[in-house]
Amino acid sequence: MTTPTHEPVTFGELPLRIEDVLALANRQVPTQLQGDSAYRERIAKGARFLDSLLDKEGVIYGVTTGYGDSCVVAVPLHHVEALPRHLYTFHGCGLGKLLDEQATRAVLAARLQSLCHGVSGVRVELLERLQAFLEHDILPLIPEEGSVGASGDLTPLSYVAATLSGEREVMFRGERRHAADVHRELGWQPLVLRPKEALALMNGTAVMTGLACLAFARADYLLQLATRITALNVVALQGNPEHFDERLFAAKPHPGQMQVAAWLRKDLAIDAPTAPLHRLQDRYSLRCAPHVLGVLADSLNWLRSFIEIELNSANDNPIIDAEAERVLHGGHFYGGHIAFAMDSLKNLVANVADLLDRQLALLVDERYNHGLPSNLSGASADRAMLNHGFKAVQIGTSAWTAEALKNTMPASVFSRSTECHNQDKVSMGTIAARDAIRVLELTEQVAAATLLAANQGVWLRSKAEDARPLPPALAAMHKELARDFPPVIEDRALEGELRLCLKRIAEQHWRLHA
Missing domain, CATH: 1.10.275.10 (Fumarase/aspartase (N-terminal domain))
Structure with a gap:
């Protein structure tokens, strides 16, 4: 043990x-x-x-x-x-x-x-x-x-x-x-x-509820990790930190959205308006990151409520009330709340995959990455034609994202009459929970790929003559990542490093936004 x-x-x-x-x-x-x-x-x-x-x-x-x-x-x-x-x-x-x-x-x-x-x-x-x-x-x-x-x-x-x-x-x-x-x-x-x-x-409902507890915990950590990855990508892509201004978010005060923006401000060490940039508005995958991630952040409270009420309930049938000496026949075995929670969670999480996938697409494309090498290759000029950096990683990320999005079809709407029409309306909550776990697995793969790419982008950006020091939180993360994931200079197979990154995510290894 x-x-x-x-x-x-x-x-x-x-x-x-x-x-x-x-x-x-x-x-x-x-x-x-x-x-x-x-x-x-x-x-x-x-x-x-x-x-x-x-x-x-x-x-x-x-x-x-x-x-x-x-x-x-x-x-x-x-x-x-x-x-x-x-x-x-x-x-x-x-x-x-x-x-x-x-x-x-x-x-x-x-x-x-x-x-x-x-x-x-x-x-x-x-x-x-x-x-x-x-x-x-x-x-x-x-x-x-x-x-x-x-x-x-x-x-x-x-x-x-x-x-x-x-x-x-x-x-x-x-x-x-x-x-x-x-x-x-x-x-x-x-x-x-x-x-x-x-x-x-x-x-x-113990199977769906047990899986829902695990899914919730993974989604909670993924939210924080996606925020940190976004901050790294703002640096790598020379994004506009004004998009996360506190006064801006006070004008549309969804709490989760405001929380994500605050995390980004802290990661980027923004405590006052910054100097004007030549590019007023970044693409949506950076600019609207708090709006995408904030929906998940705002949903965690009601998801927790649904899951914990189910966890702490009597959910079999019949209920035996020994105090009143009654046997109460009902339907507490019906997993509708968990089904809805998990169908919702997989949509929320798949949107995180889509957001990070779009950020990675910007990183590898020299038309949009503001001066980074194509495919984030770290090769020298005389070796550049041989090296392809994160090209295949981006293709894989696109596949994982597509599969995550495909799995967002709600399971709970596929109720079928079963068991000689006694169970003529059923929740499909366990299928929804299994789907949510699968979407989380795929989205964590997207996060692992985008994290390694973002770290590569930050490293490449740091080599420029006019490079600025990283904010403290990002500098510490960049240094820690470098111990396990050195820069990609010459092409190498990245499967092992991606799997190690997934292991770190599963362990919730990095202390992020407490």
Whole structure:
């Protein structure tokens, strides 16, 4: 386990933040379950109430009935105990790539936090085992495809239910293992899921919500990185810093837009009006950068609200209200808020890709880069005809941007009637979340390419006789980048450096705009 850097994350009555899920996903914090007796009694009371209803032969969806449109089929009491295993067994049909380890931890955290709300009718023992999976880093192998986002993430979450029961496979200590073997190695008995427990584990939005937490964190950092890249490009392209004037932005006071402009002013060390330039207006990819990036900045608050409310909610069905002794049948498994958030986020992020792609196009074109060499080549004059600098990088960036833009089609509008028309309106929230992750991957590739090109442009500009010193923030960034990414003088394959830059982005390596 990664050395903990924070206090343990406690699963229980208190809400979690996206940052908690991110820390858990990255193995930066230990976990614990709320331990006070009053809380544990409240959880146990829900399970006892459910058992009391079975003693009275009460009708409860998914406990004494079949699932979905089969809710009209009564299940005799002597078969009730077998129903949970059937539920996770017949949902074992996921396909596609497996969720990576970071995403799987986020999914486990999201499911545990929802069940800790205390209205799902599960035992304390189930919460303890799910928390133990997180603490020991026992990660169910979850195929990412197969969820329509209502009733929740049934198929992918069946892999959580099955592995808690000692079935299917997990990743443990770097090896793919059968879940039963891992239980045996740790001296545990696999759980035998009680009535409602498989349904409580599966009939929720944990996969889309876990992915949404990760997507949000990546987008937040990308916003700051794109702002820093823009500042570097203003220097490399000899842009007009007056475009970010504080008084100018006071006239159109979108908070996120103003924040990005303020970051640019700080990066460019502008604290007073600058001398007039021969070029009054830069092209939009520089001049309007705060207006493009500001939309993402302004959206982060409501995106956080949607994601964290879902994260801290009970989102299965039915809800077990032991205090009032009621079973409430509803539709909290519907992932509409996450679907809308992720469909929106992928549009916001793809616009960042498009902005940076346009900036890179300016950098490499000697018609628009104000005196920089063609394709940012650093070769000497007698070698210039042989060298092509960032030409292919710009072509690749165009491809990544196009793919990011293509993936902005909203998933949530593709609702389809499923499951014998019981699930006749579904959210597609998990597809939207997976799309958002893909758009982020592509946009981070665009950012990596544009960052290296911007740094090359700044280096080339610094060689001019009339070169000005870089502002402090940009000088520090330029120096740090130079350690890993030396100037491109003679052509070289840049794949390795691009991958290293992507690794730095994934690690959120650079301290940017706190």
